[in-house]
Amino acid sequence: MRTRGTAPVVVGLALIWAAFYAANDRFLSAANLTNLVLQIAAVGTIAAGLALVLLLGEIDLSAGVVSGLCAGVMAILHVKQGWGPLPALLAGLASGAAIGTFHGLWITRLRVPSFVVTLAGLLAWQGALLHVLGGTGTVNLPESPITALAGTFFGPAVTWPMAGIAVLVHGAALWADRRARSKAGLPLPPWRAPAARLLVTASAVVAATGVFSQDRGLPLAVLIFVGLVASVDLVLRRTRFGRHVLAVGGNAEAARRAGIRVDRIRLAVFAAGSTFAAAGGVLAASRLLAVNQSSGSGDVLLDAIAAAVIGGTSLFGGRGSAWSALLGALVIGSISNGMDLLALPSSVKLMVTGAVLLVAASIDALGLGKPPFAALRRVRRAA
């Protein structure tokens, strides 16, 4: 249930890309775009978990350091304790789930605000990461299925059929939905809306596949990231659990009176959010080929929150979608990547990212982003 369309973000992204392309035409090269999506996969995955937490109207300030800590747990178990790559990876994700459950219990049982609990987590889990890494401060990952996450690329022979199937499935789902409505005698929305959606999705998928094919191929990490976002989207829009998450974010008291176990929903969302943070940490470690003391610190948390908000998820709960993580991460990643290409200093980078976040949040506050042209109507009415 998206109340703010994705249109403004897409338009904003197009403007950003056009500007960087004008400044340096290497920005839209296949090699750079592949780098770009590899750069955002980790933060975007963390942002997907944060989007869930934000939908409840809560916050998780520990997502960044939890991503680092869980990657650290995985790296130590794999490299120092000799665990196999898969068990180590699962243990990393499980630590995320455990941390999130701990936060959730503290928030729901003791009624301490999530801001405080996760702020404490931000400090404590950073300490835990330093402790886990021990004296060396860095654990390098040898080549393994873990590093293969970011190091595997699928060639055109695999990606084109995958792209075709994705578009077909999307189209078939839209068509089946329409057919079911028509069979049930329900009014059919104008066919243009689903057709436009299919067209946009299909062109995005085809363009992305084309770009990846010209370079190294589709990175596995990106496939995982997009798959996770799509799964969260399905859960939010199509399941009872997702409906209850939106209800609690929209009006927790109303949800409680409707018989929804609000605390259980909160607990599950915090657990899921930290598990996504752990997954993001694993992807980041896989790309860096190491976990070190600064893993998950620095800009990671703020970039992830900014991504979700820029993508259209409200900080006040109840409004937003999983895709906000992908779109917002693309915006943040594009700015960072483009400015690196132009060799601009971090000072400029930070200021521009801040400005974009402010503009995106204002679009939300002014209601400019409500499905097409609400702003235009508003301006006309005022005139």
Next chain:
Amino acid sequence: MTPLLELRGVSRRFGPVEALTGVDFEISPREVVALVGDNGAGKSTLVKIVSGILPIDGGEVRFDGRAVTLDGPRAAAALGIATVYQDLALCENLDVVGNLFLGRERTRGPALDEIAMEREAVELLRRLSVQLPSVRAPVAGLSGGQRQSVAVARSMMGSPRLVLLDEPTAALGVAQTRQVLDLIARLREQGLGVLMISHNLRDVFSVADRISVLRLGRRVATFETASAQEVDVVAAITGAVRE
């Protein structure tokens, strides 16, 4: 005919304050009873007792002629008593269908069965003649009267027999008030008992069959709307003696 709901000598204290004292009250199926009274007269206390939120200190509650214990909202709901609170308790970010089915979603396998829910929603709203721009519009975009209608329609989801409405027309414009009063009349046509609290005597006179007046925790008067005069009701509310 046995009344649907009957209170006999019901009392309720809050510490030293006696909010209700020996109140008798009854409502039949297919009847709209308005509960009026000044602030602090005990209207909200009575509604909270009937909706199961407050236990009684003395007296007896009978439903369908049987003595019952209303020890919680679930007990009230199980008897078929639905309450629409003044704050409506809607999720503004969800659409009308989502709100109507909140907490009782229909599913097919792991997925929500949106088609079945939308059909039932449309059918329910049609039965109540509630007009909405779209059942797929978020509630945030609806007017106050439409929201009130959605909240009342949601109370009908469990097929209740008695609906409690707390100030259903407060803060509504003229046309919207009309919508809601028409909706109350239709609940009566469906055979339900409707108990409404209201401050607005004009609304009360236009829809209620009987008017019960509470004053300082006691029921001081009951009027048949058809034969009542507004001045008499006002006099009962304020405790003034009419010359």
